[in-house]
Amino acid sequence: MEIDSLVGLFAAISRIDAACSVDDILQEFRSAIERYGLRYFLITGLPVPHDTDWSRQILVDGWPPEWYLRYMSEDYFSHDPCVAQCRHSPKPFLWDELPPAKLSARAKLVMDEAADFGMGQGLCVPVHVPLAGPGVVTAAGDRIEIAPSDVPFIETLCVHTFRRLSGLEQSGQAVDAAPLTPRERELLEWSAEGKSNEDIACILGVTRNTVESHQRNIRGKLDAANVSHAIVKALRRQEIQI
Template identity: 65%
Template sequence: MNNAAVGELFAAISAIDDSPSSDRALEVFQGVLNRYGLNNFLITGLPVPQDSEWHREILHDGWASEWFARYESEGHFLYDPCAARSRLATEPFLWHELRAGRLTTRASLVMDEAAEFGMKDGLCVPIHMPLSGPAVVTAASDRMEIPPGAMPLIEALCVHLFRKISRLESKSGAEEGKPLTPRERELLEWSADGKSAEDISCILGVTMNTVESHHRNIREKLNATNVAHAIVKALRRHEIQI
């Protein structure tokens, strides 16, 4: 790994530490990932496999929406070998390393389907912090290009990002004291169920403008960038169930 690449990673770590918002920190992180051929990533806590509300632990969902929908509909979290290893591991690992072990048929299916969605290989950086449950920063793509010697710095980058996002989200959550109305929760639950704004307007018997107005209010209350982000935040606040 050349000095320029090392310097870029150190600069990215500093930029994440100095980021005023989660969006800025994630933008810096995404820029680094792109240089290594990684275009999908997820930052999440890792509750027990049987937890049906594991979504509430997500800090940022950067997976392709099609893969996330498939992962959820098939109940892959319960069998995900990356999540299982990350709960116990203290060192980063690459997805293909899991193949060297003995995966169950169901765990192999998770990895095979991920490959079908363009995530043939990836990396996981387990996060273990005092007084917190296990977590992971994971990234993947159809082709990684990580040079020798880069993994320790990538690990440092992921740890800094996780801590930064956790602090910012905790601060944001403390400032988000206004709860959703029953109508807003109902509407957001339909969105979480995969319904479009047009679908919801028909289901609830309201206009599209009303649905869009509710969505704007929901995003403002939750400080969310889009509907998917709002769903994750509402789940973490236990305001909706899916």
């Protein structure tokens, strides 16, 4: 894991948590994602299919105004392949990763027309909230530059921003969150140093399955979307140092 990227993520999330208004939160979020060529974004809940009033779940509309009007007037929500993918998978994905052979003609039209409005490439980060419906942060631009190693950091930022805006994470940590064990803190610090699960297993003299089990426990305790998110939350709780 790149320490510089992790420090930048920690700083961005800290500024988002310190923001006093929605506009301030979005300014920090926009500043963080623009470095990847992501100029436009939509942050919304995803209601059940065929919901004719899905737009009531939009938290933030950062799309080009003309595209939003087009999307609404043509009922593209019902045919958007990104919506379907986000409902069924918790993993972030690039728009280019949607399998063209499985897209209907209407779904292809949605993606093609998005490109006409300056959104030729994009990324979706599904947000699956316990006891609530799924949501998504989708961000796009005419041309984006996102390396595979960048995706966990962007995912963490998107999930955190979604929860901050929806009021699920006002303080940045769960009120009754259990503290990490010494072994969990040690393991997470090695992750922050960029060590893989295989590396950590070798260092600690345990199996990879044991490391992965610890990682699941850590994410559960911290309500974290991924390892990067867990590291940031543990840093803010002052449970680990890097």
